[in-house]
Amino acid sequence: MTILLEQLLNGLTIGSFYALIALGYSMVYGVMKLINFAHGDLFALGSYMGYTLLVWSAGAISQRFGLWGGMAAALLFSFFAVGCVGVLMERIAYRPVQKSGRLPLVVSALGASIFIENLIMAIWGPRYQAYPASVVPVHTISLGFFHITVMQLFILILSFVLMLILYFIVQKTTFGAAIRATALDREMATILGIDVGKITLFIFFLGPALGGMAGVMNGMYYRQISFVMGWNYGLKAFTATILGGIGNIPAAMLGGLLLGLIEMLGAAYISSAWKDVFTFLILIIILIFRPTGLIGEKIAEKV
Amino acid sequence: MRRKKLNLPLLLVIVFFCVYPFFSNFYWIDVAFFFGVYALLGLSLNIVLGETGLFDLGHAAFYAIGAYVTAILNTSFGIPVIWLLPVSALAAGLFAYIVTSPIIHLRGDYLCVVTIGIGEIVRLALINNPFKLTGGPNGITGIMRPSFGLFAIDTSIRFYFYVWGILAIFIICLIRLQRSRIGRAWNYLREDEIAAEMSGVDVRRFKLLAFVLGAALAGVAGNIYASKLMIVSPDTFTFLESSLLFCIVMLGGLGSIPGSVLGAGIITIFPEIFRVVANYRMLFFGGALVITMIFRPGGIWPRKREVIALQADEASDVKEDIKALKIIDPMPTSNVATNEDTSIFERHILVTDKLTMAFGGLVAVKDLDLVVGHGKITSIIGPNGAGKTTVFNVVTGIYKPVSGKVYFEGKDITGLKPHQITSLGIARTFQNIRLFPNLTCIENVMAGLHYKMKSYVVSSILRTDSQKTEEKWAFDTARYWLMKVGLGNVGNELAKNLPYGKQKMLELARALSSMPRLLILDEPSSGLNDRETEDLMIFLENILDELDISILLIEHDMNLVMGISHWVVAMDMGMKIAEGKPSDIYNHPRVIEAYLGREE
Numbered sequence: 001m002t003i004l005l006e007q008l009l010n011g012l013t014i015g016s017f018y019a020l021i022a023l024g025y026s027m028v029y030g031v032m033k034l035i036n037f038a039h040g041d042l043f044a045l046g047s048y049m050g051y052t053l054l055v056w057s058a059g060a061i062s063q064r065f066g067l068w069g070g071m072a073a074a075l076l077f078s079f080f081a082v083g084c085v086g087v088l089m090e091r092i093a094y095r096p097v098q099k100s101g102r103l104p105l106v107v108s109a110l111g112a113s114i115f116i117e118n119l120i121m122a123i124w125g126p127r128y129q130a131y132p133a134s135v136v137p138v139h140t141i142s143l144g145f146f147h148i149t150v151m152q153l154f155i156l157i158l159s160f161v162l163m164l165i166l167y168f169i170v171q172k173t174t175f176g177a178a179i180r181a182t183a184l185d186r187e188m189a190t191i192l193g194i195d196v197g198k199i200t201l202f203i204f205f206l207g208p209a210l211g212g213m214a215g216v217m218n219g220m221y222y223r224q225i226s227f228v229m230g231w232n233y234g235l236k237a238f239t240a241t242i243l244g245g246i247g248n249i250p251a252a253m254l255g256g257l258l259l260g261l262i263e264m265l266g267a268a269y270i271s272s273a274w275k276d277v278f279t280f281l282i283l284i285i286i287l288i289f290r291p292t293g294l295i296g297e298k299i300a301e302k303v
Numbered sequence: 304m305r306r307k308k309l310n311l312p313l314l315l316v317i318v319f320f321c322v323y324p325f326f327s328n329f330y331w332i333d334v335a336f337f338f339g340v341y342a343l344l345g346l347s348l349n350i351v352l353g354e355t356g357l358f359d360l361g362h363a364a365f366y367a368i369g370a371y372v373t374a375i376l377n378t379s380f381g382i383p384v385i386w387l388l389p390v391s392a393l394a395a396g397l398f399a400y401i402v403t404s405p406i407i408h409l410r411g412d413y414l415c416v417v418t419i420g421i422g423e424i425v426r427l428a429l430i431n432n433p434f435k436l437t438g439g440p441n442g443i444t445g446i447m448r449p450s451f452g453l454f455a456i457d458t459s460i461r462f463y464f465y466v467w468g469i470l471a472i473f474i475i476c477l478i479r480l481q482r483s484r485i486g487r488a489w490n491y492l493r494e495d496e497i498a499a500e501m502s503g504v505d506v507r508r509f510k511l512l513a514f515v516l517g518a519a520l521a522g523v524a525g526n527i528y529a530s531k532l533m534i535v536s537p538d539t540f541t542f543l544e545s546s547l548l549f550c551i552v553m554l555g556g557l558g559s560i561p562g563s564v565l566g567a568g569i570i571t572i573f574p575e576i577f578r579v580v581a582n583y584r585m586l587f588f589g590g591a592l593v594i595t596m597i598f599r600p601g602g603i604w605p606r607k608r609e610v611i612a613l614q615a616d617e618a619s620d621v622k623e624d625i626k627a628l629k630i631i632d633p634m635p636t637s638n639v640a641t642n643e644d645t646s647i648f649e650r651h652i653l654v655t656d657k658l659t660m661a662f663g664g665l666v667a668v669k670d671l672d673l674v675v676g677h678g679k680i681t682s683i684i685g686p687n688g689a690g691k692t693t694v695f696n697v698v699t700g701i702y703k704p705v706s707g708k709v710y711f712e713g714k715d716i717t718g719l720k721p722h723q724i725t726s727l728g729i730a731r732t733f734q735n736i737r738l739f740p741n742l743t744c745i746e747n748v749m750a751g752l753h754y755k756m757k758s759y760v761v762s763s764i765l766r767t768d769s770q771k772t773e774e775k776w777a778f779d780t781a782r783y784w785l786m787k788v789g790l791g792n793v794g795n796e797l798a799k800n801l802p803y804g805k806q807k808m809l810e811l812a813r814a815l816s817s818m819p820r821l822l823i824l825d826e827p828s829s830g831l832n833d834r835e836t837e838d839l840m841i842f843l844e845n846i847l848d849e850l851d852i853s854i855l856l857i858e859h860d861m862n863l864v865m866g867i868s869h870w871v872v873a874m875d876m877g878m879k880i881a882e883g884k885p886s887d888i889y890n891h892p893r894v895i896e897a898y899l900g901r902e903e
Contacts, residue, residue: 035412037546093593100600102411107553110546111592118586235419235542242416273431280420287413288405 006147007268008261013152013221015260016159017043019253020214021237022244023166024207026252029241030183031196031203032098034105038089038112039211040234044227045116046082046212047219048124050074054135070135074216075158082212083205089116090204113231120227128226136220155217162210163253170249179203183247236263239283245293254295320467324460332459334575336531339466340524341567345551346470346477346560347520352549353558353606354486355513356493358415361422362548365395365518367429367540369525374443374535375436384449384530388523395522396515403514407507422545429537442536449530462531469527473520476764477560480516482609483763483770484756484777487742489513490558491750494739501699501737503725503754503817516760550592556602565604608743610795611778652677652821652853653698658707660690660697667693669877670707675821675870680847680854682864684888685874686897691857692734694874695823699731700724711821726754730819732810734826734857740799744790744809747798748781751816784812788842804835815846822846824856828863836860840867865889873897 021043028036053074054061061070093112097104137154140147170176182189182199190196218233219225240259244251259279266278286294324332344366351359369391376382376390406417432439448457449465456465480486488509491499500506529535551570555562573591577584595603653675660668668690675681683691697704700721708717716724730751739747756777758770785791788808793801798809807827814822827843828836844867846852858864864871864885871888873881875897881888888894 029412035415096597097593097600100596103553103557104596104600107550108593108596110550111589111596113589114585114592115589118583118589122583122586231542235423239416239420242413246412274427277424277427277431280424284406284417284420287409287417291409291413293413 003268007264009148009152009156011261011264012257013155013260014264015257016155017214017218017233017256018237018240018259019163019256020159021211021233022240022252022256023163023249024211025238025241026244026247026249027179027203027207030247030249031179031186031199032094032105033102034094034098034109035238036207037106037109037234037238038093038116039208040232040237041113041116041120041230042082042086042089042208043211043215043218043233043237044120044225044230045085046078046208046215047225047229048120048129048215048227049081049212050078050216050219051129051131051225052124053077055132067135067137071137071216071220074135074220075213078212078216079209082215083209085116086204086208087201089208090200113234117227117230120230124227126227128224131219131223131225133223136223151221155221158217159214162213166206166210167250167253175202236279239280243283243286243294245295248293248295251293251295255293258294324463329459332463334571336459336462336466338568338571339463339470340528340531341548341551341571342470342564343466343473343524343527344521344548345555345563345567346473347517347524348548349517349552349555349558349560349563350477350489350520351513351517352552353556353563354481354489354493355510356557357510357513358411359418359514359517360415360542360545360549361418361420361425362517362521363540363542363544364422364425365399365521366525366528366544367425367535367537368395368398368518369522370529370535370539371429371437371443371525372522373526373529374438374446377446377529378443381447384447384526385451388526391522391526392519393522395525396519399514399518400511403511407510407514419542419545422540422542426537426540426542429540438536440537442534444534446529446533446535448533456530466527469523473523474560474564479764479766480760481558481560483774484753484758485509485512485760485763487746487749488753490742490746491739491753493558494741495737497701497721498733498737498739499750500721501701501725501731501733502750502813503722504750505720505722512760554592554595554603556605559602559604559606562602562604562606566602569603608741608746608795608797611743611745650677651675652712653855654710655694655698656708656710658694658697658709659705660693660702661705667877668697668704671874671877671879673872673879675853675855677853678847678851679869680843680856680867681870681872682868682885683855683857683872683874684859684861684864684894685880688876689874689897690877691874692825693877695731695825695857698724699729699823722754725817725819728818728820729823730814730817730821731823732807732814732825732827734829736803736806736810738798738806738810738813740797742798743795744785744798744801745778745781745794747809748784748812748816749777751784751813752777752780754817781812781816784816785809787815788812803830804832807831811842820852822852822854824854826857826859828858828860836863839863843867861889 021039024039025036028034028039054070061073065073089112093108094105097108137150140149141153170179178189178194179199179202181192182194182196186196236259237256240255241252242255243259244255262282263275263279267275270278323335327335344362347365348359348362351357351362372391372394373384373387376387377384402421406414409417429437430440437443448455450456456462488499488504491502491504492506492509496506547570551566552563553566554569555564555566573588574584577587580587651674653673655671655673658668658671658673659666671694673694683694685691693702696702698709700716700719700723703718708715710716711724711727711729714727716727739750756773758767758773762770782791782794785794788811790805790809790812793805798806801809807830811827828839831839840863843854847854868885871883871885872879873888873891873894880893880897881891
């Protein structure tokens with residue numbers, strides 16, 4: 001029982017990472033019908049940015065402002081830095097290609113992904129880097145029969161808050177309605193006076209920014225980061241987006257959490273080596289029976 | 304039909320490839336070898352992605368299957384690698400058939416994710432070494448070199464000619480496939496799946512075929528790769544590898560055979576050129592991909608549609624040629640009604656019985672009893688949203704009705720797939736034109752002839768006599784119909800370049816070419832001016848006289864409806880509200896109410 005609960009907790013934690021990255025995928029896909037393969041690498045970039053800030057001048061920030069201050073600084077720095085990179089990437093790699101159709105966009109995204117991944121390697125080197133122990137809280141809280149680390153708790157709470165905020169923005173505000181309208185019919189949205197440029201800016205800032213934050217949290221949780229970490233998380237997050245149903249933002253969050261749970265339960269009860277196989281098999285089976293994802297997208301093709 | 308003239312540039316390229324190894328060193332001959340392997344892989348993905356438009360990002364899985372089957376069977380049982388060439392192809396093809404059958408119906412991006420998943424599952428399975436078969440993360444070593452009897456292929460030069468020789472054979476096969484009924488069917492699928500299915504193409508079958516052939520070719524590449532390196536390991540077959548193959552096809556140009564070869568060359572040569580900036584090569588590569596897509600999104604060597612020499616390019620020859628060409632129908636069909644109640648079905652070619660269709664909670668068509676008389680024009684009218692197009696979609700098999708039945712020539716066709724219904728003798732056009740935009744007009748019309756033709760993979764590759772006869776027949780028949788609708792002089796024009804009115808006529812030609820006995824037209828006059836509408840009316844009346852055909856149409860243009868219909872059915876809110884002769888319907892109060900509202 002204890003093990004189950006702890007596995008559930010692990011699953012939710014890793015699921016939060018997937019969910020935050022999946023949000024970025026879903027937003028971009030909804031508005032541009034683009035699978036942003038570079039998104040996972042932005043997550044990695046965020047991780048490295050946070051690492052750089054914390055380690056800079058031997059952790060001066062953490063020494064000055066304390067552990068939590070240091071973490072907050074890293075998170076904020078990553079948020080803004082990766083957000084800016086995201087906007088830049090859209091301007092350079094996607095906007096000029098958008099008029100050419102979906103497949104060239106995919107290649108461009110793959111190119112951007114390779115570029116960013118290798119940029120990270122060029123700047124920070126090919127070996128693993130590690131978030132030093134001194135900047136990360138490591139205590140554990142005991143709640144009766146099971147333990148939860150402070151880090152896990154923090155990640156869960158922060159992720160949940162972020163997702164809640166995003167859900168609120170997208171579902172309950174006028175701006176969010178504009179985003180959803182653009183996702184459903186871009187041309188019509190411009191005709192109705194929606195500033196699609198502003199929406200694109202928002203999406204390419206916020207999506208990557210959230211992914212960057214997830215990167216910092218991931219770095220603090222696992223402590224080890226490498227320039228190849230992006231693509232694995234990106235792939236899983238993309239899977240989560242599809243699982244929920246492309247273009248549906250709340251569904252992406254759900255898909256991410258669900259995927260994390262499935263993966264952890266698979267690792268615990270089947271085998272750690274086969275856990276990814278298990279996850280993909282579950283995805284394929286779900287898609288066979290629900291071809292537009294669990295919650296599904298609400299698009300009908302007019303014949 | 305196709306004139307063969309000496310292609311000097313091609314000849315020079317072939318000569319270059321033949322003499323290249325003698326002027327080069329071992330390193331660069333090896334690079335050229337890998338160029339060949341990637342060309343094979345690029346061409347194999349081109350079948351799936353380029354020709355058929357299926358979003359496959361897990362193609363390395365089939366490459367891996369070929370390589371590992373070769374490795375396992377060779378190292379465990381000593382079977383010569385050469386014999387394992389067809390075995391690898393077969394294994395990869397079979398694997399593709401098994402795993403893609405359940406998911407072949409998935410739409411674009413979902414298919415993409417599933418193929419990524421398949422790629423990952425294969426790679427992880429290879430690492431995890433199930434049943435101690437695959438050698439785990441270190442792979443399998445000690446694979447033998449290929450040999451023809453005593454002649455072993457074990458030097459760089461021999462491997463070079465080995466792979467390029469095999470590649471040349473496959474290129475010829477692929478070109479022949481591309482220019483055959485199969486290649487056209489794949490392109491139809493890629494351009495517009497629904498229109499393809501409606502024209503008579505068995506969409507599922509051809510998608511599976513694309514995957515199986517693509518996988519088989521990748522399996523061959525795997526075998527060759529394994530025999531050269533003598534070792535296979537899982538980290539060759541990663542998602543990055545699948546992405547590279549994807550980029551090869553896109554860089555070259557979708558559906559372009561020379562393009563895929565060129566793309567393979569770029570992918571292989573590029574890292575070599577940038578070896579000087581060793582650690583940053585991939586940086587440049589990523590950047591190069593983005594830049595290429597910005598400036599040449601269609602690829603560096605985009606596909607050019609085959610220009611078929613049409614003799615009747617002048618308008619003056621048109622009339623004579625129409626008379627000269629006979630339409631030979633190789634598959635005569637019978638009109639025998641098989642239902643007991645033959646009286647209804649003798650008078651009516653199409654009968655619906657309490658047809659009901661709903662989307663979720665919205666009932667679009669309710670208890671519709673529709674009859675269409677033999678050799679007559681029946682029109683369905685009604686305000687927008689009345690359910691008219693839905694009726695068409697149910698009759699033609701695009702939707703399955705919630706309840707009720709559809710009978711065509713006495714046979715129950717409810718729930719059949721669209722391509723089956725087309726092969727029984729129904730053809731249709733769409734409200735928003737559904738042509739194949741990047742194909743030529745004549746290729747568009749030939750879609751209607753697809754189901755009447757029989758040639759498949761082997762006869763297309765071998766260009767058997769029956770295949771050639773069939774192709775000529777198809778081409779002649781398509782040309783006839785193009786001329787009949789007045790498009791005889793634009794046969795080689797891409798469909799998307801035609802003005803709207805001509806596109807409508809092209810769609811009509813495609814529908815007619817399948818020799819339907821029931822022609823279903825959805826708003827045929829929308830977007831046409833008065834003069835064009837009159838021409839259309841004359842055209843429809845003419846074909847009614849000339850052919851054994853009945854027509855069912857949806858229309859809003861009352862001149863057309865009143866002008867040529869024998870029978871009119873009015874619908875509103877999913878139900879039939881009136882039917883009768885045109886003059887009766889015109890003044891029917893319920894019909895007027897549906898369009899204009901009631902006087903208060």
